[in-house]
């Protein structure tokens with residue numbers, strides 16, 4: 001059995017096929033229940049969607065502590081390599097195998113300093129998870145949902161820099177996952193979107209997907 005555990009903001013710990021994967025591990029974010037990476041389980045893999053500080057977070061330190069690689073866009077992986085970690089450079093749409101899982105970086109309509117911003121699809125035997133990274137809505141999300149049979153979608157709802165609740169509800173409708181987990185909201189006042197508004201728009205749009213709202217530190221088990 002696996003799980004998706006939220007540390008607040010965009011930081012997740014996923015257990016899938018008995019592998020521990022951290023996505024955008026900004027563990028020291030203001031909402032996180034854990035402020036010391038020594039309290040995290042050993043990681044098998046880390047994925048960083050883009051190089052903004054609220055996503056790169058403590059990825060380098062966690063990789064060094066766990067001795068695991070970091071998957072990121074080619075340019076970002078090269079930068080991480082210079083910091084003494086094993087950076088696996090990938091690019092959008094190209095499936096790679098890492099830690100026995102299939103990892104596919106996806107497009108994201110956002111910005112970054114190094115490389116390009118991405119989301120990620122993690123495909124294991126147990127399930128398929130899509131973490132959208134920081135992004136606005138884009139039509140290809142529908143194709144990703146169909147192609148990869150996405151079961152769990154993790155979508156930003158905070159607005160301002162990413163989709164807000166309305167856009168995220170539309171994204172859920174076109175991806176059509178079994179479960180949607182909102183992220184990237186209310187870490188700071190400016191990203192004010194709420195799960196309540198998200199739920200309201202999901203209902204208005206007749207989206208059948210199950211909404212799972214986690215508190216930082218909580219996990220959804222699958």
Ligand SMILES: [Zn+2]
Nearest residue numbers: 052054055134
């Ligand atoms: Zn962000």
